[in-house]
Amino acid sequence: MKSEDIQTVREVLSRMQTPYENIEDPVTLVIGCGGAGNNLVDYFHKLGVDGITTIGINTDSRHLEHIEADKKVFIGKTITRGRGAGGHREIGEQAAELAQDSLNEITRNSDIVFLVAGLGGGTGLGATPVVGRIAKNEGAVVIAICILPFEAEAVRRSKASRGLLDLRNIAESTIVLDNNKLLDISPGLSAEEALNIMNKMISQVIINTRKTVMQTIMAAKSLEVSEIICGMESATIEEAQAPKANSHITLPAPIHADMITPQVPEVPNTPEPGVLEERKGELLQ
Numbered sequence: 001m002k003s004e005d006i007q008t009v010r011e012v013l014s015r016m017q018t019p020y021e022n023i024e025d026p027v028t029l030v031i032g033c034g035g036a037g038n039n040l041v042d043y044f045h046k047l048g049v050d051g052i053t054t055i056g057i058n059t060d061s062r063h064l065e066h067i068e069a070d071k072k073v074f075i076g077k078t079i080t081r082g083r084g085a086g087g088h089r090e091i092g093e094q095a096a097e098l099a100q101d102s103l104n105e106i107t108r109n110s111d112i113v114f115l116v117a118g119l120g121g122g123t124g125l126g127a128t129p130v131v132g133r134i135a136k137n138e139g140a141v142v143i144a145i146c147i148l149p150f151e152a153e154a155v156r157r158s159k160a161s162r163g164l165l166d167l168r169n170i171a172e173s174t175i176v177l178d179n180n181k182l183l184d185i186s187p188g189l190s191a192e193e194a195l196n197i198m199n200k201m202i203s204q205v206i207i208n209t210r211k212t213v214m215q216t217i218m219a220a221k222s223l224e225v226s227e228i229i230c231g232m233e234s235a236t237i238e239e240a241q242a243p244k245a246n247s248h249i250t251l252p253a254p255i256h257a258d259m260i261t262p263q264v265p266e267v268p269n270t271p272e273p274g275v276l277e278e279r280k281g282e283l284l285q
Helices: 003-015 034-047 061-065 089-098 100-107 122-137 154-168 179-185 191-219 225-230 276-284
Strands: 028-033 052-058 071-074 112-118 141-148 173-178
Touching: 028 034, 028 100, 028 122, 034 052, 034 061, 034 112, 034 122, 034 191, 052 061, 052 122, 061 071, 071 100, 089 100, 089 122, 089 154, 100 122, 112 122, 112 191, 122 141, 122 154, 141 154, 141 179, 141 191, 154 173, 173 179, 173 191, 179 191
Parallel strands: 028 052, 028 112, 052 071, 112 141, 141 173
Antiparallel strands: none
């Protein structure tokens, strides 16, 4: 069992409102906000993983129409007129606030919410923390998976640090993936290849975490959780995230792209590769 999986599972079990003994199948949502989040939701939906509901949220109505998901929520209609947040965090935040009733409805009765977003665009930056706060208020454990922009995109990169801080203040666990790591792994990647690798890594985190939670819950039917946790190896990952104030929870370390080995199934009919420079905006929106 990987150390990052163990840490995240501890968070899930400790924060669940429903006693683990009474849970047969935790209600799990994968919610993607903005362009990068929607791309992941589309990819994950096509994998056909049982027991997980996929939800796309966006201010860009056109992008939202072209993805596959169990549910879609178009936010900010009166503000953006379906054209996206234009990189403005405030617009993404306002759009999500105005859609609070819809967001309350889709997150109600959920146990685990995986919140995925690129921190380079307005919707990912602004709407994602709002969605996380609403899901948490509804009683869900929130695990945020954030994608950082390329270093060459200095403006987006500087905005991302604020968005990451907002999510860390809301989520029980924050996982950070850096697009620059993809270039380190293979400088010759096309945009489509880079997107697929990132989506595979995120999907593997989601699948592994939920699988481990389920196995632990099943084992807990006959054992105390303390006995199970004591048998797990402790995690020692660099850059461990500091605990929140007044919290007894020890948060897991951020996970970077080079820490995860993608092992999820291939999606049928993978699109032809494009040009990286032409699609960076789409990857990080």
